[in-house]
Amino acid sequence: MAEIKLIDGYPEYMRKLIEKVEKTRSSRINYTPPAMSRQEQEEVLKVHPDYAPGGKRVITIGPNKGDIGPNEVVDLLEAYPLIDPGKTDLSKIDYETDILIIGGGLAGTSAALWANNSGVPSDKILLVNKLRHGDANSIMAEGGTQAADREIDSVQRHYLDTIGGGHFANKPDVVRALVEDAPFIIKWLIEMGAIFDREENGELVEKWGGGTSIKRMHSCRDYTGLEELRVIRDEFRNRQILCLEQYPAIELLTDDNNKVTGAILWNLETGEYKIVRAKATILATGGFGRLHIRGFPTTNHYGATFDGPVLAYRVGVKLRDIDTVQYHPTGAAYPIQIVGYLLTEKLRSSGAQPVNVDGEAFVFPLEPRDVEAASFIRECYVRNKGITTPTGLRGIWLDTPLIDIKNGKGYLARAFPGMTRLYKRNGIDMSKDPVLVFPTLHYQNGGVETDPWGRTNVEGLWVAGEVSGGVHGKNRLMGNSTLDCLVFGRRAGINAAEYVKTHTETGNITLEHVKKYIDMLNEAGIKPERRAPILLPDYRGRAALARIIDIF
């Protein structure tokens, strides 16, 4: 039962490598490698997973036929449903509601609250969750939420930062809604009791975010998403809005005019399906990190499996910007227990430096995310100057002790309590030793196309949050994701509430769109090998899997 012997969290051979980092540290305190020229950036991007050859293919069916997407995404779009539409009993309706909300992160929860604020009674709103209410990427957001509320800032400045960060591919009308609503959202959260970091004089602390031209990031220590979500979830519970947990949606329902009229839910534990009929349906299912695109680890929660777009695509919604994936440069690479965990960009803007196996600072620490990530990959796999972990991963050092050297002793522990705790649990003091990092799959930039009120091109269906596409273009900025959820969750909730007031008749429920989709798959010659949505990833050990007999 040999355990690996560790000295302050690292095995002996890594300790020896850390000595090299320590040796060069004093010479690096006042040295930063120069930023890359545009040409150098283009060169290094060739090893970025979005640009390296392979990994993508053309979508052959549906509204986005002819577009390109990651293989893992196209696999799920070109997959057969979990149900057999001919054998599914739609005659008994289990839940009749005005507004069905699928997904209970920041977007879904704020949609519920604002539908309720807009006059829909709490027993006519149903929020369903694949896991527990709040199991979402939202709760893991560390950095903060952007809002242009300082005197010297402006909403048009926030607009320009967002559009530039998105490589000018963003949809202008939704970006406008995002930036114009942002200060209101912060005010709303404060009125509900959210505790944002404050200066001594009571004013909001406003920090830098990558890619912004001015400080406008509002944080709650490094637990911003947790604080925002638990406040609005508490309010949701006080309103006694209906909520189901452990009930993923596995298909949408449509009426004779292809209007969305509800969903089929599946009891994750008993396997029984339930029918929900609704006048309006809001999809807020989040992103796709757990698809492990190109084999990367992820910062995302267990349920981030692209369910929403899979369901919506079958009713005929249009997706956009689905070809780009955000990889965060600094995911944890050691120890194995925390691989993929997000180490916020703020560590680098606070002085932490990327360093290779020889103790050299090899890259400007604040290149755009894609460039920074690609340079780490090049250092590890082209120049072979990475550090190999006991489990065979490669990473580069992030020299975190520089943070206290530059900002004063104790600064790191105060500004990053979540991260300090994470490493402490693994025996590592990140104020004394560097930590090992490698790019990690972070965010679904694109998704279901929407208008500023969360409406899709299919009547009866709204989207909000990471499942949507357009607001972030080809690359999301730090601090715009929690904002996206809260702005468009609210807008979808308000708009759906208006809709159900004027559309009092609920349509019939059919699975005609699913039948048509199956026909389309058949015609395209796609074999019934894959089924979707996948709902959860599978991490069972292979030895156990090889001997499992499926009896029950």
Add this chain to the structure above:
Amino acid sequence: MEEKTNIMERIAEANRPVTTGVDEKDIKDWVTIYIMGKGYRVPADLTILTAIEYAGYRLLRSVGCRQGHCGACATIYRRAGEYKLQADLACQTRVEDGMYLVQIPFSPAEKAIYDITKEPYDASVFIKYYPEVARCVSCNTCTKSCPQDLEVMDYVQSAIRGDFEAVADDSFDCIQCGMCAIRCPAEIVQYHVAQLGRRMYGRYGLTMPKHLKKRVEEIEKGKFKEAMDTITSKSREELEKMYAERQREPD
């Protein structure tokens, strides 16, 4: 070309234990853990969560963010030969040889229903909604069972005194896993008490920032309407030029 593809394959290969599950042949060091009493031989460097998966369980409960933020994977364990029960997050704790463990899938705690806009900002709000706080015997079991190492008993005492700021500060990093409430002999639901306290402090103990209020009013009155009409109608080329020329606020 080929080499670049190869890099992606090598990265994917190196990450396989994390992305698709652990393969036995890669493992040198092993421990034995007891999941609900059943023994399993598992790789020594897994977390409790990944070890349960390695053993063949497909988790449908007691799993969430997998990175210590959501509180779904609260787990109680005892080391072989010890009498003491330990509490921690399965996703944040490495397996140890001889660990006996069970995950807590659900905490049947009662959350009070209230409207914070209608409550007085004093200690009576805690007594009104969570009268059991008065039963605290200061045994400190809550603090000892907190996987975030928070001073739980201290903030319960602060609640009894009506010190909202201390409740908020001491409970801020709470991920609401429910371990404190499950272990508490006085049946206090500490994490719900803290939620009420934080919201009251956030609403009444802190001031609404003036510039924020002003900015919201300005937007409502249309101060930025013209500027936004202009910028949203710009061509890509114009925007690119504006973006390249934008001034960065000095640090």
